[in-house]
Amino acid sequence: MALFSIPGVSIAGIAAAVPKHVEYNRDYSWISEKERESLIKNIGVESRHVAKKGVTTSDLCFAASNQLLDNLNWKRDEIELLIFVSQSRDYLVPTTACILQDRLGLPHSCLAFDIGLGCSGYIYGLSTAAGMMQQGSIRKALLMVGDISTTTTTYRDKSTYPLFGDAGTVTALEYNRDASPMSFNLQTDGSGYKALIIQDGGIRNIITKKSFDVRKYSKGIHRNRLNLELDGIEVFNFSLREVVPNIKALLQYTNVNLEGIDYLVFHQANRLINETLRKMLKMEPGKVPYSLREYGNTSGASVPLTMVTQLRDQLIQGKLNLLLSAFGVGLSWGSALIGTERIICPPVMEI
Amino acid sequence: MNMDIQNFIIKIEGEFEDLKPGLLKPDSKFRDAFDWNSINALILIALIKTEYNVTLTANDLIKSKTIKDIYTIVETRFQK
Numbered sequence: 001m002a003l004f005s006i007p008g009v010s011i012a013g014i015a016a017a018v019p020k021h022v023e024y025n026r027d028y029s030w031i032s033e034k035e036r037e038s039l040i041k042n043i044g045v046e047s048r049h050v051a052k053k054g055v056t057t058s059d060l061c062f063a064a065s066n067q068l069l070d071n072l073n074w075k076r077d078e079i080e081l082l083i084f085v086s087q088s089r090d091y092l093v094p095t096t097a098c099i100l101q102d103r104l105g106l107p108h109s110c111l112a113f114d115i116g117l118g119c120s121g122y123i124y125g126l127s128t129a130a131g132m133m134q135q136g137s138i139r140k141a142l143l144m145v146g147d148i149s150t151t152t153t154t155y156r157d158k159s160t161y162p163l164f165g166d167a168g169t170v171t172a173l174e175y176n177r178d179a180s181p182m183s184f185n186l187q188t189d190g191s192g193y194k195a196l197i198i199q200d201g202g203i204r205n206i207i208t209k210k211s212f213d214v215r216k217y218s219k220g221i222h223r224n225r226l227n228l229e230l231d232g233i234e235v236f237n238f239s240l241r242e243v244v245p246n247i248k249a250l251l252q253y254t255n256v257n258l259e260g261i262d263y264l265v266f267h268q269a270n271r272l273i274n275e276t277l278r279k280m281l282k283m284e285p286g287k288v289p290y291s292l293r294e295y296g297n298t299s300g301a302s303v304p305l306t307m308v309t310q311l312r313d314q315l316i317q318g319k320l321n322l323l324l325s326a327f328g329v330g331l332s333w334g335s336a337l338i339g340t341e342r343i344i345c346p347p348v349m350e351i
Numbered sequence: 352m353n354m355d356i357q358n359f360i361i362k363i364e365g366e367f368e369d370l371k372p373g374l375l376k377p378d379s380k381f382r383d384a385f386d387w388n389s390i391n392a393l394i395l396i397a398l399i400k401t402e403y404n405v406t407l408t409a410n411d412l413i414k415s416k417t418i419k420d421i422y423t424i425v426e427t428r429f430q431k
Binding site: 034038232 | 386389392400409412
């Protein structure tokens with residue numbers, strides 16, 4: 001099992017940026033008013049921040065990173081690791097992390113690479129960065145996680161369009177011998193890779209004219225093969241099957257119980273999934289924050305965005321034990337147990 | 352917990368606001384009984400998972416017509 005603890009690395013700060021433009025699901029006239037009401041109530045998304053055409057995830061992460069570095073008073077030439085976790089990169093080639101290294105003015109001694117994960121990306125990125133830093137050679141790192149999902153969803157697909165919002169985040173990590181260890185439980189089941197998929201445009205199905213043909217799949221679901229396809233029931237059952245055992249195994253491994261956790265921050269999948277998981281774990285609502293209502297499902301950004309928008313005061317002022325849990329596309333999922341102490345956390349930026 | 356179809360129906364009626372109590376019967380076709388859509392499918396799946404720890408798949412729903420059809424699947428998989 002990929003259950004492990006990493007000592008010596010702490011979170012120094014977290015920041016997030018979202019596009020200024022907001023869309024409201026109450027105005028989503030592709031579906032009936034009754035269905036809109038049910039969607040807002042059960043899926044839990046009232047509004048979503050949507051990027052203008054041409055704005056990339058790296059633009060959002062860049063803005064958040066500049067803001068965070070200024071607040072931290074970190075010198076750019078001290079940063080030796082940059083990881084960009086996303087499924088919406090700037091170009092097919094090259095890697096977005098390289099572009100960000102230069103754009104942020106980070107030194108050539110900085111190693112930079114992308115990780116291509118979505119919903120589970122924050123947990124994976126955190127474990128990768130911390131793992132590379134734990135022996136103390138790399139002392140400062142930036143982990144950028146986010147997605148622009150709204151360019152691959154289409155208005156005439158009610159299963160994706162009203163769900164996803166755009167966001168970019170950055171987490172500053174530093175080597176700190178006294179830091180409490182971060183613990184992780186990471187898992188994968190690629191047999192479910194079709195549950196969330198964009199069929200064409202990769203190397204398996206190279207883009208053709210047919211990729212643009214719109215087909216009706218069921219009532220209210222029309223899309224082409226370059227749009228994101230979501231099998232709601234499959235993702236739902238996967239989440240209900242895997243997330244709770246994954247968390248319980250991490251708690252057992254670390255000898256921590258849920259009463260010792262200040263907040264459980266879930267990937268913001270949808271309200272029905274998250275509330276069912278919360279009830280399965282018997283966690284009180286006040287300990288499980290949501291950014292879903294205002295920002296929608298923001299893919300890999302959802303865990304750090306929820307921290308910045310819902311727990312900012314607590315992160316700045318105190319010491320927290322946080323349980324993070326993220327799950328989805330891949331299928332890929334994981335949980336992390338981390339401690340934070342008076343971190344730098346500027347308010348979410350709108351750009 | 353014992354399985355019982357009346358109890359199963361009461362739980363479903365409690366979850367869906369559209370349903371007037373007492374109208375849903377074992378042989379009611381669930382697609383006609385209330386405004387059936389993918390969100391309601393998820394609500395039903397969530398209810399069955401939390402109440403009975405039984406997973407209902409998309410295929411189970413496709414194969415089922417009545418409340419009793421779904422109840423039978425849940426009853427078969429339910430472990431006392």
